[in-house]
Amino acid sequence: MGEKKTVAETGRRNDGDPAGSPRPRPRAYHHGNxxxxxxxxxxxxxxxxxxxxxxxxxxxxxxxxxxxxxxxHFPNKAALMAAVAEQAMERLTASIEAALAETSSLAPMARFEALGRAYLGWAFDNPTHFQVISSRALVDLQASPRLRQQNEAIRLTMTDLLESARRSGELRTDISVDQIVLSARAFGYGLARMHVDGHLPEWHPSEAPKETAMSALASYLRTLRREA
Amino acid sequence: MGEKKTVAETGRRNDGDPAGSPRPRPRAYHHGNxxxxxxxxxxxxxxxxxxxxxxxxxxxxxxxxxxxxxxxHFPNKAALMAAVAEQAMERLTASIEAALAETSSLAPMARFEALGRAYLGWAFDNPTHFQVISSRALVDLQASPRLRQQNEAIRLTMTDLLESARRSGELRTDISVDQIVLSARAFGYGLARMHVDGHLPEWHPSEAPKETAMSALASYLRTLRREA
DNA sequence: TCCTTATGTAATCAGTGATTACATAAGGAG
DNA sequence: CTCCTTATGTAATCACTGATTACATAAGGA
Missing domain, CATH: 1.10.10 (Arc Repressor Mutant, subunit A)
Structure with a gap:
């Protein structure tokens, strides 16, 4: 029933003063948020x-x-992890949106690539958080409508970009957009997850894994473009 | 120092007889294996x-x-999980080898597809076991030489097949074989992991997820073939 | 002012991975 | 065959964890 207004500074507990202060100073029983x-x-x-x-x-x-x-505040640990995941997903989404905003004047495929780079970049920069939003072991995707919806939003954006790309003749025409979206999601998810799961150690040890992923992305996208 | 010969039937414990038999019958202190x-x-x-x-x-x-x-017998839980993972990996490898044996007379790309179908088929048929061999949370890939080696063997097979395909002119020539191998691994791993992690519910709810994955694989491979 | 409700605590439960001290069985050396 | 080392098992215990319960206090409207 309505948002709970934060009980503004009803007294945080962590104001130093260890081991019981002489003057009790109730110090607020409720935490605030x-x-x-x-x-x-x-x-x-x-x-x-x-x-x-x-x-x-x-x-x-x-x-x-x-x-x-x-x-x-949370019925169980999974619910807490879901809250953490939602927040992480928010940051990932923001990162993708920023990349799309920066490339708003470019062609669809270039923007699609920007989306991919933002996704991979975020995953490689925040591996543990990526783990949280992906592994079912930590948080059940299906149980969190918010997470599902944020995921779906990204998928829709991908579909939109690829449909534009198809209309403008940038995209190969022998595979349906839906199939390509699925394939691209699998590719990106797989690359990020392989990194997080430690499946990418043997590849160009000298090169930074993130750069490896980025160039793999570039190669992959080349296979989607219409032949010149 | 040498394998321990199984102490052939030194007496299993589970021979029914609950709640202490009248005649003690030592019943073997050691388990056997x-x-x-x-x-x-x-x-x-x-x-x-x-x-x-x-x-x-x-x-x-x-x-x-x-x-x-x-x-x-196991220093810790992770070691036990590693043993389980190695056994699962053995089955996955066997499944792939069988598929390759059955297609030994076909062209490299057809065999590459057979490998992919075997991999995805196994992952979709044994989701929990696939989880064990992939998630780092359950077993540290790097800590198990056997697992790493089995993984590497698959990667090498993929490389071999694609190099043959390139020589026979089946494979597109604008991307290095190593890049394609990485991309293909990411694609397959991603598809399997998305399924296991519950990221593939919205796609053709009527169709079986496994069939969805197989047709996605077919589309993906089309992007690797040399244009006719 | 009172009283309901939200929010905290202490105590407890069942279950876990891991370690320790101890007990027994196996199997080779003499 | 006997002895004795070593591999393999057990019971007891530790420090944790997620979760539940009964209880206490604070907030804030009627």
Missing amino acids: LVDAIVQATISLIEERGTEAVSLREAARRAGVSSAAPFR | LVDAIVQATISLIEERGTEAVSLREAARRAGVSSAAPFR
Whole structure:
């Protein structure tokens, strides 16, 4: 029923002062916005120790509350991870949108490539967060409407760009746009996931993995273009 | 130092007879081959309840030994999962080799497609096992030389086939074979992983996901062939 | 002012991976 | 055959985890 107005500064707990201050100073029983605090704690936990090390209790500890407190805001650990994933997905989406905005004057295929580079770039720059938004083990895609919708939005953007490309004669014509979208998603997802899962160590050890991915993307896109 | 000969039937424990038989009948203190028993228990556990539900203790329980016993044979849970993964990888490899044997008389690209179909077919038929051999969360690829080597063998086979295809003029010539191998691996891995991770629900809900993947593979391969 | 509701805590449960000290069986050396 | 080392098992325990319950307090409207 309506958003809860943040109880502006009802007193954060973490104002130093360890081991019980002489003057009790009630110090606010309620946290203010534990939801954000816990999500933030979880994110820092992920960045420091990886997705496997995430624990509800440690997140609670970092937020300075009891281990049962998070359950007031998330029914279970999966729900917390979903919240983290949604936030990560937001950043990925923003990154893609920025790339598309920067290339708004270019041809569809160039913009499609920009989208791909933004996606791969984000995944390689934020491997653990990419892990969160992708592995089912951490968060059930189907259980989070928001995540599903954000995913779908990207897919639709890809479809739009490729349809434009087809109309402008940039795209090969012997494969349906839907098929190409699926193929391209698999390619990008696969490349990112292979990196995250440690399946790309033998490839040009000297070269940075991100650059490897980018040039693989370029080659892949070449196969989609209409022959000159 | 040398393989341990199986102590042939030194007395399995699971010969019914619950709750302590009247005549003690030592019944063999040593299990015989706990390693296999535990790996097998883990596999059945994975099949019944998924990769997330795997627990060393439950596997021990199913093998009829104490919860500390597995640690005599595996330094930790990851090592057990690695053993399971190696076995799964063996089956995947066998499936691919069978497909290649069946198509030994065909042209390189046709055999390359057979390899792809075998890979995707196996992944779609054994999603949880595919999960085990791929996600780093379950087993560290780099820590298991056997797994790495099996993976590398597939990669080499792909390279060989594509080089043959190039020599016979079946393959497009504007992209290096190594690049194509990487791209193809990403495509296949991505498709399989998307399925396993639940990222392929919206695509032709009527069609079976496996068929969807197969036709996506066919389209993808079309982009690799030299233009007629 | 009172009283409902949201939000926190402490205590507890069942389950996990891992380690330790101890017990027993196997199987070769003498 | 006997002894004794070593491989392999067990019970007990530790430090954790996710989750639930009963209880306490704060917020804020009627």
